[in-house]
Amino acid sequence: MSRLVVSNLSINRAELPVVTSVDLVAESGAISVVLGANGAGKTTLLEGLSGIIPVAGGTIAIDGRELQKARPGARSREGLAHVEQGRTVFRQLTTDENLRVSLHPGADIAEAYALFPELVQRRA
Secondary structure, three states: OOEEEEEEEEEEEOOEEEEEEEEEEEEOOOOOOOOOOOOOOHHHHHHHHHOOOOOOEEEEEEOOEEOOOOOHHHHHHOOOOOOOOOOOOOOOOOHHHHHHHHOOOOOOHHHHHHHOHHHHHHOO
16 A cells, blocks of 8 residues: 655745645545645645645655655656646546546556445446
8 A cells, every 4th residue: 555755845836935844644545635725725735746846845755755856757657646626527438438547557447436436327
C-alpha cells in the first residue's frame, strides 16, 4: 500500500506565499479530504502536489521516494495526479471505459467500482 507524506510544504503564486508549512499523510485506499474556504489555497496545494506548479519548499514523498522536483508525468506514474474540477467524462465512452482511461497502471477496475458503487449500474 502506498503512502503519501508531505512535510513543511510551501507554495507561492506570483512570489507571494499561498500555502505555507503544510504537513499531511494520506494512506493508499483511504479517502482524504482537503477542506477550506474559497481562496484558502486548496487548488494551489493540489496543483503543487501534482507538479502543475512548482513548490517553494518542503518535501512530497510516496513510499519514501521524494517527488517535489519530479515532473507531473513522473508523479502521475507514482500515483499522484490532479484532475481539475469541472472536467467531464468522455461522452463517447462507456462508464467502464472512462474508469479504465483514468486507472493507474496495475490498478484493478473492481477497486474503482468498490469506491463508487453507484457506478456499477451504469457499467455498460
